[in-house]
Amino acid sequence: MLIAEPLEKAIDELSKLPSIGRKTAQRLALHLLKSDRLTVDALTKSLVELKEKIKFCTVCFNISTEDKCEICKSPKRDQTIICVVEDASDIIAIERTNEYNGLYHALGGVLNPLSGIDVDALKIGELLVRLKSSEAKEIILALNPTSEGDATSLYLIKVLKDFPVKVTRIARGLPIGGDLEFADSATIGRAFIGRISL
Amino acid sequence: MLIAEPLEKAIDELSKLPSIGRKTAQRLALHLLKSDRLTVDALTKSLVELKEKIKFCTVCFNISTEDKCEICKSPKRDQTIICVVEDASDIIAIERTNEYNGLYHALGGVLNPLSGIDVDALKIGELLVRLKSSEAKEIILALNPTSEGDATSLYLIKVLKDFPVKVTRIARGLPIGGDLEFADSATIGRAFIGRISL
Numbered sequence: 548m549l550i551a552e553p554l555e556k557a558i559d560e561l562s563k564l565p566s567i568g569r570k571t572a573q574r575l576a577l578h579l580l581k582s583d584r585l586t587v588d589a590l591t592k593s594l595v596e597l598k599e600k601i602k603f604c605t606v607c608f609n610i611s612t613e614d615k616c617e618i619c620k621s622p623k624r625d626q627t628i629i630c631v632v633e634d635a636s637d638i639i640a641i642e643r644t645n646e647y648n649g650l651y652h653a654l655g656g657v658l659n660p661l662s663g664i665d666v667d668a669l670k671i672g673e674l675l676v677r678l679k680s681s682e683a684k685e686i687i688l689a690l691n692p693t694s695e696g697d698a699t700s701l702y703l704i705k706v707l708k709d710f711p712v713k714v715t716r717i718a719r720g721l722p723i724g725g726d727l728e729f730a731d732s733a734t735i736g737r738a739f740i741g742r743i744s745l
Numbered sequence: 746m747l748i749a750e751p752l753e754k755a756i757d758e759l760s761k762l763p764s765i766g767r768k769t770a771q772r773l774a775l776h777l778l779k780s781d782r783l784t785v786d787a788l789t790k791s792l793v794e795l796k797e798k799i800k801f802c803t804v805c806f807n808i809s810t811e812d813k814c815e816i817c818k819s820p821k822r823d824q825t826i827i828c829v830v831e832d833a834s835d836i837i838a839i840e841r842t843n844e845y846n847g848l849y850h851a852l853g854g855v856l857n858p859l860s861g862i863d864v865d866a867l868k869i870g871e872l873l874v875r876l877k878s879s880e881a882k883e884i885i886l887a888l889n890p891t892s893e894g895d896a897t898s899l900y901l902i903k904v905l906k907d908f909p910v911k912v913t914r915i916a917r918g919l920p921i922g923g924d925l926e927f928a929d930s931a932t933i934g935r936a937f938i939g940r941i942s943l
Contacts, residue, residue, distance in 0.1 A: 551798075551808050551814070553797075554799060556794065556795070560787055560788040560791040561788070564776060564788075565776050567773075573834070574763060574764065574926075575763065575764075575765075576795060578762065579762075580795060584796055590761075591789040593754045594755055594789050595785070596754065597754070597755040597777060598778070598782055599751075601751050601778055610749050610778065611749055616749075636772075639748055639771070
């Protein structure tokens with residue numbers, strides 16, 4: 548190929564990113580080539596620091612710059628509720644709502660025997676150890692409504708029976724701003740099953 | 746916000762890239778956070794080298810690692826044809842077709858008086874100087890089929906009248922209003938084969 552080698556290399560590396568194909572990677576590389584040096588330096592520096600400075604909270608496995616994340620350290624958070632999520636990205640999504648003020652526990656995935664993800668691969672043991680010395684009175688399960696997420700929720704309900712905590716799961720139903728006419732049958736079905744008394 | 750600062754920074758920088766919104770940027774940043782160190786290093790190194798090693802060919806203004814690009818240096822390329830394109834990305838698209846074996850000349854844009862891009866802002870003077878000492882017998886105009894591209898083609902036809910060269914334009918196999926950079930190889934190839942004498 549007659550594409551200059553450093554450009555080819557940059558396109559290769561960019562196209563390894565999720566949802567970035569070769570054409571998009573080429574557009575990004577040519578954009579960076581036309582950008583001034585400072586822009587490219589700011590980008591690469593931010594990626595290096597992302598890797599160097601971010602670690603995982605030793606309590607809840609949220610991403611953090613220190614051993615204990617901002618949420619676990621905050622005295623303003625409700626220490627009696629722990630919300631169990633799949634990943635740190637779910638914590639970001641929930642924080643953005645400003646509706647929840649408790650703690651979190653990121654499992655680092657969901658049970659998926661076909662992909663070799665079993666109980667030991669997740670931070671479930673760490674959750675049980677954490678519960679022994681915690682003030683938690685309620686565990687909210689907020690896993691994705693997929694078959695793997697549901698299987699993980701069922702497993703957690705079983706193991707959490709031994710602890711003096713209330714276990715709840717976030718509601719399933721029609722998304723706000725959604726349209727009943729275009730919602731899928733499973734969602735409408737769940738919305739009916741989960742109907743609340745008014 | 747309770748997103749760790751280095752992550753926030755990386756998301757900010759990634760979302761400055763074209764066609765990358767905040768949600769995609771967050772997905773990319775979290776992907777890089779989970780990737781091993783070597784992957785991230787390879788990406789940042791490739792971007793730094795892209796900026797450090799790539800310059801523009803002094804003859805045809807293609808992107809190159811040296812003063813003269815691979816295409817201009819190659820003895821296998823047909824020295825009697827020069828294909829005039831808007832940008833280096835168009836050269837990549839044309840090379841991918843394997844239908845063309847001549848030389849190139851990248852103008853660095855097209856005439857666009859409203860955006861202040863006039864004849865002097867493009868490498869048109871350089872093309873005319875180049876023609877004085879070149880073996881070129883044919884100039885192929887391969888600008889994007891937009892009104893600005895057409896205006897530039899018309900201008901080039903006028904100034905190239907003084908030179909003993911045949912001026913051709915790639916066929917209108919390209920969809921009007923489309924973008925050469927993103928056309929598929931077969932379409933670009935057909936357009937080369939079907940070029941017409943002007």
